[in-house]
Every structure is written in C-alpha cells, then in structure tokens.
C-alpha cells in the first residue's frame with residue numbers, strides 16, 4: 001500500500017484520452033454524484049457554463065474561453081439570503097444554505113485567478129461571506145489550458161496566464177490531456193478507469209497574447225492620474241449600460257433588498273448584482289457621490305487596475321478581455337491605461 | 349456542515365421606548381431578545397449598526413447611546429426614505445433586526461489627557477452624543493472639552509436635555525448654533541462653522557471629532573486647518589450608501605478604502621489621501 005502511495009506522489013499527473021473526456025465528465029456526474037458544469041455553445045452564439053446533461057453534451061465548447069465566466073455559480077445574479085418568518089409577536093430568521101457538490105470543468109487560467117481574487121475578498125477580508133463560502137467550499141475545479149488566446153486577451157500581462165488555484169488542470173496534448181494535480185482534494189476527482197500513468201509533463205504557460213499592458217507600478221501610476229483628461233473623454237462615449245461589470249469574472253458588487261411574500265406576512269431578503277456604472281449605486285439622501293459618467297467609468301477601471309491591488313496584492317483584473325468584447329462602444333480599460341502611461345499628468 | 353454564522357444575519361431586538369426628539373426625528377431604545385447577545389454587546393462610539401425592518405430592508409445607523417449603557421442601546425432615526433420612515437412608525441414592543449457593531453469608531457483611548465472638540469451638524473449629533481457620553485463618564489482622564497453643534501432651527505435641535513446638562517458641567521464649553529433662529533432662541537445663530545475662530549480654542553494637545561453633512565465637514569476641516577490644526581488632530585465620520593456593512597457589497601468604496609470597515613471614522617491624514625470628490 002505504502003509503495004503505491006509513493007508511486008502516486010512521484011507521478012505528478014495522469015493522462016486522459018480525448019475520447020474519454022465526456023465519459024469522464026459523465027462518470028463524475030453519475031458515479032460520484034457531482035453537479036458538473038461545463039462550457040457550452042448557446043444557440044445564440046454566446047458560450048457560457050451550464051450543467052451537463054444528455055441533451056447538451058454535444059455542445060461542449062472548448063476552443064477558447066467562454067464568453068460568460070462561471071461567476072454566476074459563486075455569485076448568482078440573484079440569490080436569497082434570508083427568509084423572515086413572522087411568528088407574532090416576533091420573527092424567525094432562516095438563512096439560505098445550499099451545498100450540492102459541484103465540479104466546474106473548463107475554467108481557463110484567467111478564470112481560476114478570478115476565483116482567487118474573489119476568494120481574497122469573500123473568504124478573507126474582515127470576515128467571510130457565508131453565501132459565497134458555502135458555494136466555494138462545495139465546488140471543485142478542473143482547469144483547461146488555453147493554447148490560442150483570443151484577440152482581447154492579455155492574461156500574460158496580468159500575470160494570470162500561469163494556471164493556479166485548481167484541483168486538477170488539463171494540459172492539451174496530442175490525443176488527450178496531461179492532468180496536473182493541484183490540491184489535496186484531487187482524489188475526489190480521480191477515476192482509475194480513465195486516468196492513465198504517464199511520462200508526459202505539463203506545457204509552458206501561454207505567453208503570446210496580442211494585447212499587452214505594462215503592469216509595473218500600474219496601480220500607483222493610475223492613482224497619480226486620477227484627474228487625467230482621458231476619463232472624461234472616454235466617458236463621453238460610455239452608455240452606463242454596465243455590460244462591462246456584468247461580464248467581468250471578478251466584478252462582485254451587489255445590493256440587498258427585501259420583498260414580502262405574496263399572501264403572507266413572511267418576507268425574504270435578496271442579494272442582486274449591482275454595478276458601479278449605475279447612478280443609483282452611490283445615491284444617498286443628500287445626492288449621488290459618483291454622479292458623472294466620468295467618475296463611474298474611472299471607478300470601474302481604477303478598481304480593476306489600482307484599488308484592489310493596493311488592498312489585496314493582486315489586481316481585480318485577470319486579463320480575460322471580456323469587458324472589451326462586451327462593450328457596445330468599444331471602451332477598453334487596456335487602452336485607457338496605456339494612454340495614461342504614454343501621456344501621464346505632468347509628463348513622463 | 350453549517351458551522352458558522354453569517355455576519356449578515358440579523359439578530360432580533362425589541363423596542364423598549366420611543367422618544368420624539370424633534371417633530372420628525374425619534375430615538376428608539378432597543379434591547380436584543382437574546383440575553384447573552386445583549387450582555388456581550390460592546391462598541392466604540394462612531395461605530396454603526398445595520399437595522400432591519402423585515403420585508404422593508406436594512407439601513408446603517410449610528411449608536412447614539414453611551415457605551416457604558418449595558419442593558420440596551422439607542423438609535424436615533426431621521427425619516428428620509430422608506431426604511432427610516434418605516435422605523436419611525438414603529439412603537440414600543442415591536443421587534444426589529446439588528447447586526448453589528450460595524451466599522452471603526454473614534455479612537456477615544458488616544459485622546460487621554462488631551463483636549464477634545466466635538467463638532468457636529470444635524471443628525472450627526474447621534475454618534476457624537478455617544479462619544480460625548482463616553483468621554484464625560486471618565487472626565488478626569490481628559491483635558492478641556494468643547495462641543496459645537498449646528499442645526500437648521502431650534503425645533504430641529506436633537507438631545508436638548510443632554511445638551512442642557514453638558515452646558516452645566518465644569519470644563520465643558522458648549523456652543524449650539526441654529527441656521528434660522530426663532531424669536532425665543534437665545535443662543536448663537538448662523539452656520540456652526542462660522543464659530544470656528546470666534547471661540548478661543550487650545551490648538552496644542554487638542555483633537556477634533558466631527559460628524560455631520562459632508563458639506564459642513566468640508567468647510568470645518570478647512571477652517572480648523574486654517575487655524576493651525578494639523579490633519580492628524582482631526583477625525584471625521586463619512587457617510588456613504590451601505591448595503592452590507594462588512595466590506596463585501598462595494599457600495600461604500602472610496603479608492604482602496606471601504607467606509608463600512610475602514611471607516612466611517614477617518615483621520616484628517618487619511619482623508620487627505622482619499623478621493624472624496626467623485627471618488
């Protein structure tokens with residue numbers, strides 16, 4: 001027994017044949033009882049993560065990162081926090097707890113780094129958030145190598161092209177995947193039938209994104225250029241539609257609101273995605289703190305590329321380029337940052 | 349599996365007393381239903397609670413009572429919107445939700461042996477009252493005390509009875525100013541910030557605590573600095589929209605700071621580095 005365990009440790013990975021990918025995912029679903037989430041091609045052309053089923057298994061999409069990230073499985077767009085049951089003269093507070101074991105397959109390096117950034121905030125910043133922790137603790141991740149970056153990708157600039165924070169990671173090989181082990185929990189994903197011993201090793205992380213951003217000292221440079229004229233000029237085009245924050249795998253802001261349950265005295269408290277691009281986001285009794293589009297666009301870019309880094313040592317941007325792709329007027333945070341670097345207040 | 353409590357989960361609390369402070373503002377004395385929770389509850393003035401009216405929502409609210417008052421706490425509510433108005437419609441015996449205390453209060457320990465200037469405007473008096481109680485309860489530990497408070501009109505004056513008591517205390521100079529005086533008003537009139545410079549204040553070894561509308565604090569900070577106060581002698585409490593109170597929802601973000609956890613009280617030095625305007 002001991003010998004065998006050691007053999008496993010020496011062999012830091014396994015090989016999974018391409019033709020066994022779907023059977024393996026179905027094994028996780030049917031034999032291990034996981035809810036398996038995979039990237040799928042929608043009929044409308046967008047790709048997003050959904051639960052694997054017999055009907056959709058042919059639509060698994062692995063050519064590039066999904067258009068929509070897997071954020072909604074950790075931070076759903078709308079989620080119940082509490083049920084308040086009226087028990088006259090008082091109340092009973094019920095907390096929402098869900099913990100169906102999940103596996104997300106097909107997360108790219110950027111997606112994994114995005115989860116790490118969210119973990120920093122929701123698991124370890126002035127206490128944790130139990131709704132997020134619930135979902136995160138019951139979810140295993142299987143990453144997938146990106147060998148062809150998209151035209152808006154810049155993960156190698158953001159330091160997120162090297163995969164990390166996964167349970168398993170699949171590196172693309174001829175006819176299959178080299179399976180790298182990333183956590184102590186990987187054994188829950190092990191399958192003797194499909195995982196073969198191998199002498200293969202992992203590939204080099206991808207370093208050939210077309211889009212580049214110099215991130216050295218970027219948070220300080222942006223901080224010093226808070227009053228740069230580019231904020232106003234770019235904001236002139238901005239529609240405050242919040243597509244950028246919705247599509248972003250790390251944008252997390254939310255509102256909390258109560259609703260009465262019809263025909264009862266009970267009520268529920270919901271959490272819902274919000275966006276710094278909307279005026280109401282900072283509205284108080286005396287006015288709106290970020291009333292101009294300029295200040296709101298600046299908040300988005302600064303939170304991504306400056307503020308979060310100052311607080312948590314990583315950027316809140318993982319270089320996936322989704323916001324650039326989703327923006328109807330083609331505003332790009334990379335372009336804004338580069339313009340500022342090229343032409344900072346007070347000159348270079 | 350579920351071995352932890354959410355910091356968002358409201359505890360139940362009962363309204364023990366309701367006091368009408370001004371024609372619109374009311375002070376609620378509340379106590380947690382859970383006796384252990386009430387016993388363990390302690391806070392530093394300047395910190396705030398999240399108060400829930402189930403089905404209506406939650407709002408941030410300062411604690412206006414003394415930190416030495418152990419069997420209950422007080423919340424002073426200005427009915428400006430849905431939740432605050434709903435709270436003001438509640439009566440003795442109603443049950444609300446409460447969680448907290450949250451944020452960073454006034455570092456009162458640091459003010460030992462020093463002179464303190466309390467400076468508040470309007471509803472800002474709520475958290476200031478708690479700070480004044482904390483300091484006056486141990487008056488021998490502090491130097492000279494000053495209170496400046498401004499409000500719109502004499503009928504809008506909060507905690508008039510407490511103020512009358514403080515006026516009689518030794519070593520405590522109290523100045524109240526109303527924007528629009530009534531015929532019977534005997535005190536100061538005009539903006540409370542106009543009093544800065546007119547009253548002789550010690551500058552050395554003095555700390556200023558501020559809470560009130562942003563516009564008032566901006567003017568006050570500039571005036572205090574103009575009279576020789578250093579930014580590190582000034583502390584002021586910021587107001588932002590808050591949904592969670594625990595650094596997660598993002599609403600109260602200013603630069604790298606989150607007002608709900610890093611504030612609401614910030615020192616003048618910290619404020620100088622923050623993007624307070626449109627930030």
Ligand SMILES: Cc1cc2nc3c(=O)[nH]c(=O)nc-3n(C[C@H](O)[C@H](O)[C@H](O)COP(=O)(O)OP(=O)(O)OC[C@H]3O[C@@H](n4cnc5c(N)ncnc54)[C@H](O)[C@@H]3O)c2cc1C
Nearest residue numbers: 283284285407408409410425426429430431432474589590
């Ligand atoms: C740290 C802190 C301490 C506070 N202490 C007190 C207090 O002791 N007593 C008191 O009466 N109020 C206090 N407030 C302000 C109070 O939280 C708001 O007035 C309240 O949230 C308004 O909620 P509402 O549902 O009644 O209003 P809504 O119906 O939500 O809105 C009414 C108006 O109030 C605005 N508003 C919503 N949230 C805030 C907010 N956080 N600050 C200012 N305006 C807001 C809305 O945008 C709108 O313009 C405090 C706020 C903070 C951040």
Ligand code: SF4
Nearest residue numbers: 238239241242244327
């Ligand atoms: S997606 Fe583009 S237009 Fe819409 S809010 Fe973001 S930057 Fe503005």
Ligand code: FES
Nearest residue numbers: 593596597598608
């Ligand atoms: S109130 Fe939610 S982050 Fe501060």
